[in-house]
Amino acid sequence: MSSKRMLVTAALPYANGHIHLGHLVEYIQTDIWVRFQKLRGRRCIFICADDTHGTAIMIRARQEGRPETELIADMQAAHEKDFAGFDIAFDHYGSTNAPENYELCKQIWGSLSKAGLVREDDVEQLFDPEAGTFLADRFVKGTCPSCKSVGEYGDNCSKCGATYAPTDLIDPVSTLSGATPVKRSAKHLFVQLEQLHAFLDAWTQSGEHLQSEVANYLKGHFLGKPLRDWDVSRPEPYFGFPIPDSPGNYWYVWFDAPIGYIASTHQWCKRNGEQLEDWWKSSDTEIHHFIGKDITYFHTLFWPGVLKAAGYSLPTFVHIHGFLTVDREKMSKSKGTQVRASKYLEHLDPSYLRYYYASKLGPRLDDIDLNLSEFAQKIDSDLVGKVVNLASRTARFVDGVGLASEYPHDGGLFAAAAAAGEKIAEAYEQCDYSRAMRLIMELADAANAFVDNTAPWTLKKDPNQHVRLQEVCTIVLNLFRQLCVYLTPVLPRLAQQCGRLFQVDIKAWDDSQKPLCGIQLSKFEHLMQRVDLAKVNQMIEESKETPAPSTNDAAVAPASSAAPATDSGDALLAEPLAPTCTIEDFAKVDLRVARVIKAEEVPEAKKLIKLTVSLGGDTTRTVFAGIKAAYTPAQLEGRLVVIVANLQPRQMKFGLSEGMVTAAGAGGTEVFLLGVDSGAKPGHRVH
């Protein structure tokens, strides 16, 4: 805690793909932490870079018919734009394909060699003679040697679960060229991590550098037996750095990627007149890595081992987070839940996502779930309804007069919230953002209760109370600003807007400790919009990719007709069967096919969409359906639905509903309208 400098990294995004909402968990988490440290007055830099090497990049560049350097330059530009759009503020964003990185790789490699950690061995691998390249497991397909299932990948069988080497496949085929691969032996270089076993045992199990789950995982998984040698070379052709003392070999991408942290820092140092040694070889510098749990091994065993052997500082802490699920499921391109950062930004405010992730993130590596209806609800309720609302409830009342010259008595509200600052800071420090957000919202609740109790709108009506009115508003506006200070790491834009309103920028955490008085305010402007669900839905809709019937997908997807249904009984348990009814009972209900001819938003309604449906001919009905969270009007117009046509009309707040649209599902966003097979016409009765 007392060290002078702090270096923070997020994992280097791979240049083979665009940034999506899953990646952003990490960058937002890290950015919040860095902004927090800076706000607290720490000397802290945030370093990142694009990870650019490897077979995947090489193959893709070939497919696109252009040099790798062009591909990675384009991708880097896209990454940086996405990050900037989400207010992720790196101090430096470099690339692993940089001369500084090559220099460092050579130097560190030299240290590893000198320490006697490198050995050489022959590895037999499949080679694609047409593409002229060795093939990683996932680039080979063939028949499973165990169950004879065809079209299986080179590492294991999706049918019988057998594992094998790609060289064991029957009739192997390269997915790159379709050629039959041949076995070929090549010289590989290995780092003998086992020599560092004792060190890694001590470092990982000290309880100081890793979350306890991670330490347990490593202990149970790797450290209980000898550590395997790590294959860090790849024979040409390969896009990467050539190994100087091993002609024809390149460093495996995972060797030079983490070194990119140092190289990128080096670039930053050059631009800012700093010494790299102060940041990577000084006990006065804390180094914090933020990563996802999928790359735990590299950052907690291999990387510390390399740093140790090469004489660099070890990470102070490796902060590991879980994955993002959307509505409890893995992100899916076909469902449109793998939303690109750029797509999100076309429709929604980045502050929403920053706050939502913050409200979900804790210090452990649990997965976090993006629930789209909760997302909208939380932003509306917490940020718009509670925080921003404080300013819009009071700012107008002090137009022209400004804030009181002295801070009035407020029953200890400001002081209590100022005191809460330490607890909030501690939560941020421990990466327990969800706790920090909860604490902040408690303060917002207290402030809103104060507004209600003092009723400034009543004071306004009585000219004798105008001094008191100014006092009340001074209190509320200061409480609002205090919240903005606490939220600054998460919502830098709100903090800026707050600065404009008060004409005093938020610069430090301690700005939360003293109220502002005797100043004029700028004209109040809306600070944040409510979440438009239509835009959320549209974003999902536009993110849907119909899976191309490529050979890859065909192998993974089960043949639809042959796959046995494995539906859970949850739905039935949630809503058990109703008592038996007779055919006469059922006949009372007149279900009809109808066409939605008009679907309209009911802005005042939380759940309803107003539908005009046609039963054929001139017969139309107006029906209000509680499906707003699940459908947009645009999705509904023109489609066929099944309605209860003889339901007694019901007067609702927004008009008369003359029927009911049938749907299944639990409600909320889980509403699935009933459709009919093609051929049915509006007016047809359901028997």
Add this chain to the structure above:
RNA sequence: GGCGAUGUAGCUCAGUCGGUUAGAGCAACGGCUUCAUAAGCCGUGCGUCGGUGGUUCGAGUCCACUCAUCGCUACCA
């Protein structure tokens, strides 16, 4: 198959070294308010703390077993 994490109110989660009638936010329901982006305030929660068995004067909290979910892994990690 191995390992790990999780399983507490409709939803998201808190529950510190085991200790009195198990908590919060959101949703829902009832009431109030109208300054504010239909925002806000007050009130309402008999939940088998996944299950079974055990340790204990006492367990959501410890132990064993078990079920479910998720993740990692299964010799180029």
